[in-house]
Each structure stands twice: as structure tokens, then as C-alpha cells.
Amino acid sequence: MDLGIKGRNAIVNAASKGLGRACAFSLAREGVKLTISARGEEALQATAAAIRAETGADVTAVVADVATEAGRAAVLAACPEPDILVNNCGGPKAGNFRDWTRDDWIAALDSNMLSAIELIKATVDPMIARKFGRIVNITSGAVKSPIAPLGLSNGARAGLTGFVAGVSRQLAEHNVTINNLLPGAFDTDRIRVPVRAMAQQQGRNEDDVMAGMLSTIPAHRLGTPYEFGEACAFLCSAQAGYFVGQNLLIDGGQFNSTM
Secondary structure, three states, X not given: OOOOOOOOEEEEOOOOOHHHHHHHHHHHHOXXXXXXXXXXXXXXXXXXXXXXXXXXXXXXXXXXXOOOHHHHHHHHHHOOOOOEEEEOOOOOOOOOHHHOOHHHHHHHHHHHHHHHHHHHHHHHHHHXXXXXXXXXXXXXXXXXXXXXHHHHHHHHHHHHHHHHHHXXXXXXXXXXXEEEEEEOOEOOHHHHHHHHHHHHHHOOOHHHHHHXXXXXXXXXXXXXXXXXXXXXXXXXXXXXXXOOOOEEEEOOOOOOOOO
8 A cells, every 4th residue: 555655754753662663664665754863873873774774765863862952953953844753752760659759750741741742833834834744643552541650651641642632633624633653562672661660569570470461462462563663654644634633542452442
């Protein structure tokens, strides 16, 4: 299926590893010109080289922390008017809510809510002028089914979800869409964070916690980054213009709900 985005310009943040990397690869396979960012230069440059080698895509790598104003400015300097924006940022630490300080909360909001809002603000008007824009925020399945040790993430990402619910409806008439992708348990380094936290809290080993998690997933496996990246690419496609303000949960059926 031709997604109709060949030659479009895209920003994918936190793209050196995991789900962000998968999204970058999937967009590159569609002929998109990429600007990718991450905090770690070595992993980022390796990802950029791998994407170029596999897809032949035009890839610009920017070492930046998009949770900061300077980091966002660096990314936008490399790609000032993207047609596609994939907001992604590493999640905050796990733990017990009694231990989290105000600074911890502000850091979580900066990384998992405010950074995406600022990048949306910076890019949406040129998208409106061109009558094309696709914004995808990578949030978390915990927005629908909270994970107690990840309360900082739960709160910040829920805030972003509420913002998107309102602003996305204001943009739809211009063929500019904003949607959220909510990953469940995927086979990335990030999955080890809640598993480790739960193991410590429950006094169990990590393998047992992981086995227990898989038993609650109807698919009985972790998701693959490739599956996630392809879903992201579709939401960025020309054909996805009628998806507005949606929260697409990709979790192998783990969240049990009629709707």
C-alpha cells in the first residue's frame, strides 16, 4: 500500500532506540525525508546510518533533548517546517508516589507533556497553510490502564491526551491531524523498567514478573517494534486524514474493554 507521503519531511524524536527508531524506519521505507533526534550521539548516528543503508532515505541526525527549549530549537533548525511530526520522549523514572518531589513532577511534565505541546505549537500553522499535516504522539497504554510504579508517566501523558482531544478538533478541517499511539508491552529496553520496579516491590524475580505479564496478554507475547512503526506510518499517511484525536491502543488485547 502506497501511503502517499513520499518526499514529505518528518521529525521523529527519541528515535535512536526502541519504538521511536521503529517509527523512523517505517517512515523511511515510505520515502520520507527524516530528521531524527535523541540525546545519545553514538546510538543516534548508528540508527541514522542503518536507516540510510536499508532504505536509502535522506536522514539528518540531531543530538538533542527535546524536553528542553534548546533541544527543540536544534531539531526545528534542522527541519523548520515538517509535514510529519512524531513526538516521543523517554519516560520518567518508576517508583513510589510518596518519594516523588515537585521537581520530579516538573521533569515528567517537561518530557512527556509540554515538549510535545511546544513542538505542536511550533509546527502546526505551516501545516495548516500547506493543507497537510500529520502529528503522532507516542504516549502509553497506561493512559487507559495506569501502571502504579509509573505514576509520573501516567499523569503527564494523560495531560497530553487531554490537550490533544481539544486541539485536534480545531485542525481537522485543514487536513492536519493529531493522534496518539498507546503502546502496551513491546520488546524494547523500556519494558524492563516497570518489570524491574514491580519485581522489587513484590520481592519477585524479573523473569517471573515478565511471565506473569505475558499471561495477561491475549496475544501471549510482546509486541514487535516493527508492528508499532508500521502503525505509526499509517497514521502519518495521506489516507489517515479522517483519524482525528484518536488514542490507538496497541497492546495485544491486554486492556479488556468493549470500547
